[in-house]
Amino acid sequence: MMGDLILRAANDLKNSQHAIVLTGAGMSTESGLRDFRGPKGLWTTNKEAETKAYERYDLFLRDPRAYWEEMLGKEDAHGAFYNDLRKAEPNAGHYALANLEEAGVIKCVITQNIDGLHPKAGSKNVIEFHGSVNKLRCASCGSRSGFEEDAMETLPPLCHCGGFLKLDVVHFKEPIPLDVMGKAEDEVEKCDVMLICGTSAVVYPFAGLPRAARMSHGSGTVIIEVNAEPTPLTNDGISDYLLQGKLGEILPKIVEPVLKRG
Numbered sequence: 001m002m003g004d005l006i007l008r009a010a011n012d013l014k015n016s017q018h019a020i021v022l023t024g025a026g027m028s029t030e031s032g033l034r035d036f037r038g039p040k041g042l043w044t045t046n047k048e049a050e051t052k053a054y055e056r057y058d059l060f061l062r063d064p065r066a067y068w069e070e071m072l073g074k075e076d077a078h079g080a081f082y083n084d085l086r087k088a089e090p091n092a093g094h095y096a097l098a099n100l101e102e103a104g105v106i107k108c109v110i111t112q113n114i115d116g117l118h119p120k121a122g123s124k125n126v127i128e129f130h131g132s133v134n135k136l137r138c139a140s141c142g143s144r145s146g147f148e149e150d151a152m153e154t155l156p157p158l159c160h161c162g163g164f165l166k167l168d169v170v171h172f173k174e175p176i177p178l179d180v181m182g183k184a185e186d187e188v189e190k191c192d193v194m195l196i197c198g199t200s201a202v203v204y205p206f207a208g209l210p211r212a213a214r215m216s217h218g219s220g221t222v223i224i225e226v227n228a229e230p231t232p233l234t235n236d237g238i239s240d241y242l243l244q245g246k247l248g249e250i251l252p253k254i255v256e257p258v259l260k261r262g
């Protein structure tokens with residue numbers, strides 16, 4: 001069963017013209033980072049942290065200094081979480097996707113993850129749909145820069161234009177930057193295979209991307225899920241099939257036949 005699905009996914013990818021990959025927090029649990037809604041997820045186990053996450057964008061708009069104190073706080077659940085993200089290393093799943101891109105089989109990774117592990121594994125064309133803990137963005141002019149600890153001497157950090165800098169992370173209720181949304185929609189429009197890895201597919205607008213692909217391409221797009229559990233995309237018949245299990249084990253098994261010579 002699983003063996004057949006692995007070969008089916010390998011063939012679908014091999015025969016694709018423009019395959020893209022969509023990823024979520026399930027990609028990084030085998031790097032020691034927690035996901036959000038899995039059995040040991042951040043939100044599953046700490047509802048207060050989830051509530052605070054929903055209020056974070058409002059906090060930034062209301063009191064940028066308090067926002068930064070929370071973001072940098074070592075003791076605060078989220079401050080510590082962000083620091084863990086920066087220390088994590090890619091796992092076999094990230095490297096498998098980087099290998100597929102290097103072989104020209106996949107064209108792009110659109111990730112919800114802010115941990116920067118896809119670029120760290122060598123993936124080049126990565127759209128960080130929810131931003132990155134390694135970047136800052138100006139709330140006024142939109143310019144981006146790298147996250148430097150010493151820029152945090154004075155809080156809140158200011159942009160050269162005088163605007164307030166925030167983490168280039170999209171918080172709940174914060175709009176996806178237009179440049180990011182435009183690139184993602186362009187990739188979804190072009191794709192004929194969409195591999196969806198490690199997401200519960202419940203947070204919009206990201207969760208709408210596979211539905212948009214199905215709506216605009218009908219059966220012209222093959223949508224494959226790799227996840228520990230079925231998702232609404234599985235249950236609503238948006239995905240063609242689900243490889244249920246651990247990404248760090250399954251993705252390398254898909255890559256092997258794809259990259260095999262001959």
Ligand code: APR
Pocket residue numbers: 023024025026027029030035036037038039041112113130198199200201202203226227228229245246247248
């Ligand atoms: N292999 C396969 N699947 C896994 C693995 C693994 N090693 N580990 C976890 N999963 C699955 C979980 O079972 C779950 O279905 O990955 C999925 C992760 O779902 P979420 O925790 O909801 O993460 P995600 O979908 O990325 O969340 C979306 O919500 O809180 C916001 O901004 C945050 O980007 C995040 C967004």
